[in-house]
Amino acid sequence: MTAVGSKCRVCKAPAVIDLPRHNAKFCAEHLQQLCRRQMAKAIDDFDMLSIDDRILVAVSGGKDSLAVWDMLIEAGYQADGLYVGLGIGDYSDDSGGYVRRFADERGLQLRTIDLRDDYGYDIPTASKATGRVPCSACGLSKRRLFDQAALDGGYDVVVTGHNLDDEAAVLFGNTLRWDIEYLARQLPVLPAADGFPKKVKPLVRLTEREMAAWCLVRGIDYVVEECPIAAGNRHLSYKESLNAVEANSPGSKASFYLGFLERMAPLLAGNSAAAAGALHRCAQCGSPTTGEVCAFCRLVEKSSAHEPVPVEMILPRRAKAGRR
Amino acid sequence: MKVLLRNPRREVEVAGGRSVDRLLDDLGLGREAHLVIRNGTLVPGDARLEDGDTIEVRPVISGGSA
Numbered sequence: 001m002t003a004v005g006s007k008c009r010v011c012k013a014p015a016v017i018d019l020p021r022h023n024a025k026f027c028a029e030h031l032q033q034l035c036r037r038q039m040a041k042a043i044d045d046f047d048m049l050s051i052d053d054r055i056l057v058a059v060s061g062g063k064d065s066l067a068v069w070d071m072l073i074e075a076g077y078q079a080d081g082l083y084v085g086l087g088i089g090d091y092s093d094d095s096g097g098y099v100r101r102f103a104d105e106r107g108l109q110l111r112t113i114d115l116r117d118d119y120g121y122d123i124p125t126a127s128k129a130t131g132r133v134p135c136s137a138c139g140l141s142k143r144r145l146f147d148q149a150a151l152d153g154g155y156d157v158v159v160t161g162h163n164l165d166d167e168a169a170v171l172f173g174n175t176l177r178w179d180i181e182y183l184a185r186q187l188p189v190l191p192a193a194d195g196f197p198k199k200v201k202p203l204v205r206l207t208e209r210e211m212a213a214w215c216l217v218r219g220i221d222y223v224v225e226e227c228p229i230a231a232g233n234r235h236l237s238y239k240e241s242l243n244a245v246e247a248n249s250p251g252s253k254a255s256f257y258l259g260f261l262e263r264m265a266p267l268l269a270g271n272s273a274a275a276a277g278a279l280h281r282c283a284q285c286g287s288p289t290t291g292e293v294c295a296f297c298r299l300v301e302k303s304s305a306h307e308p309v310p311v312e313m314i315l316p317r318r319a320k321a322g323r324r
Numbered sequence: 325m326k327v328l329l330r331n332p333r334r335e336v337e338v339a340g341g342r343s344v345d346r347l348l349d350d351l352g353l354g355r356e357a358h359l360v361i362r363n364g365t366l367v368p369g370d371a372r373l374e375d376g377d378t379i380e381v382r383p384v385i386s387g388g389s390a
Contacts, residue, residue, distance in 0.1 A: 006368055015368045017368050025368050062386055208386065211384075213366060216366050216382075217366060224382060224383070236385065243356040243385075244354075
């Protein structure tokens with residue numbers, strides 16, 4: 001026997017989720033309504049998108065990027081996807097499969113780039129060759145390739161699936177270090193600038209629990225497994241810390257991040273390198289950079305000359321233990 | 325009841341007759357970081373789980389930023 005649970009705040013149908021930060025429970029239909037309204041509010045409040053924009057969505061196969069692609073299409077936007085194959089063993093193979101199935105089933109346009117085939121390296125090799133932590137090599141590669149693909153493809157804007165938890169965790173880390181340069185740039189909209197496309201984050205008002213629930217009630221199949229290299233990284237520990245605060249004080253993450261945007265970010269405007277006019281052209285590729293040669297060109301040069309490194313060689317200790 | 329856990333993927337047997345929130349507490353898992361799926365349907369924290377149910381506890385935290 002299965003007991004009947006509690007009711008949706010809106011329609012009194014059986015609830016599928018409780019959201020303590022809203023002090024409410026919702027059925028599948030009204031959970032979706034909440035998510036749609038939160039995304040629309042973010043888009044309106046920060047002037048992220050116009051309905052006739054050509055949008056490029058950075059998709060990984062995870063819940064957030066597939067959810068935001070789904071939500072934008074449902075809302076009537078014209079959005080193509082871009083998937084970057086990172087060469088992180090079976091994890092990348094699986095992730096790419098989820099993205100391709102999502103696009104195929106919905107008849108959506110998907111662009112793909114493969115780091116190994118197209119640039120001669122992968123993330124494990126880049127980490128070893130450059131001494132960067134893997135997540136840093138990954139982030140640098142993806143940011144650059146998304147920017148380039150958007151500019152080359154004539155897109156108006158790049159959309160990423162960064163959610164409230166992502167942004168609150170980054171804000172937490174930047175605040176712990178009082179990194180004014182990064183804090184000044186931590187905005188949900190980065191306007192187009194010379195050599196950079198406009199970049200926006202429509203999910204900043206939604207948590208990752210809400211995004212996972214969106215995928216479940218919409219029947220979106222996504223990669224649930226965590227990236228094996230990311231296990232135990234600092235970003236995840238910040239999320240765990242913030243969730244501990246949230247458990248005792250629901251709404252804290254939203255208050256922390258959205259309050260920063262409303263009251264602190266305006267005070268920091270003008271403190272980034274771009275705002276200070278410190279950028280010039282990379283001597284090799286012409287992209288904006290603060291150095292002689294940009295970080296991406298330096299990474300590609302070192303990594304493509306390095307012998308390929310299998311993912312197992314750079315797994316964190318915790319992930320290796322879990323595989324035994 | 326069978327409970328599927330992720331990261332790493334594994335299955336454990338847990339006695340029924342408890343709520344979703346109680347199951348997460350008993351497994352030492354945070355409510356803000358997990359969803360619970362009962363017999364293929366998402367359920368809220370006060371839903372009752374019984375012997376014979378098939379349960380998935382799905383983590384929702386992901387992160388690849390440095």
